[in-house]
Amino acid sequence: MRFMAMVRATRASEAGEMPSEKLLTEMGRFNEELVKAGVLLAGEGLHPSARGARIRYAGDQRTVIDGPFAETKELIAGFWLLQVASLEEAVEWLKRAPNPFDGIESEVEIRRVYEAEDFGAEFTPELQEQEAKLRAQMANQA
Numbered sequence: 001m002r003f004m005a006m007v008r009a010t011r012a013s014e015a016g017e018m019p020s021e022k023l024l025t026e027m028g029r030f031n032e033e034l035v036k037a038g039v040l041l042a043g044e045g046l047h048p049s050a051r052g053a054r055i056r057y058a059g060d061q062r063t064v065i066d067g068p069f070a071e072t073k074e075l076i077a078g079f080w081l082l083q084v085a086s087l088e089e090a091v092e093w094l095k096r097a098p099n100p101f102d103g104i105e106s107e108v109e110i111r112r113v114y115e116a117e118d119f120g121a122e123f124t125p126e127l128q129e130q131e132a133k134l135r136a137q138m139a140n141q142a
Contacts (some may be wrong), residue, residue: 001084001085001086001088001113001114001115002081002082002083002112002113003082003083003087003090003110003111003112004012004053004079004080004085004111005079005080005081005094005108005109006076006078006108006110006112007078007079007100007108007110008073008075008076008077008106008107008109009048009072009076009077010101010104010106012101013077013101014068014077015048016047016048016050016079016096019045019101019102020102022102023098023100023101023102026098027097027098030100032044034082034093038083039080039082039083039084040080040081041057041083042080042081043079043080043081044079045077045078046076046079048067048068048090049067049069049075051067052066052067053065053066054067054069065078069074077100080094080097081090081113085103093108094108095118134141
């Protein structure tokens with residue numbers, strides 16, 4: 001099972017404040033543990049929403065909304081993508097992570113990533129084949 005652990009943004013992260021050397025070192029050690037255990041698929045920090053955009057979809061219309069976005073507590077500042085056996089295992093790993101924001105209160109949300117079998121009959125063999133080809137192409141590009 002794959003799980004995405006999303007680090008919620010703070011005012012500091014939205015202001016573009018960079019983590020301390022101490023925190024970068026702690027995160028590096030934690031990420032190294034994840035890699036050695038074979039559970040880390042990806043992990044990155046994200047630039048503030050002021051440097052981003054949103055696309056709003058309404059039928060065939062697309063509206064681009066430039067950042068920054070007001071609700072900091074709803075924004076993501078970074079993520080880990082983990083492959084583990086259960087939500088409980090993902091929780092145990094993330095409980096060991098350093099606080100993402102140098103001692104201020106912060107939050108990480110963990111959500112399971114959909115797998116092909118979760119989509120049922122609507123995910124036809126043709127669509128599964130297309131998905132497998134795309135994943136193979138992505139793997140070759142990495």
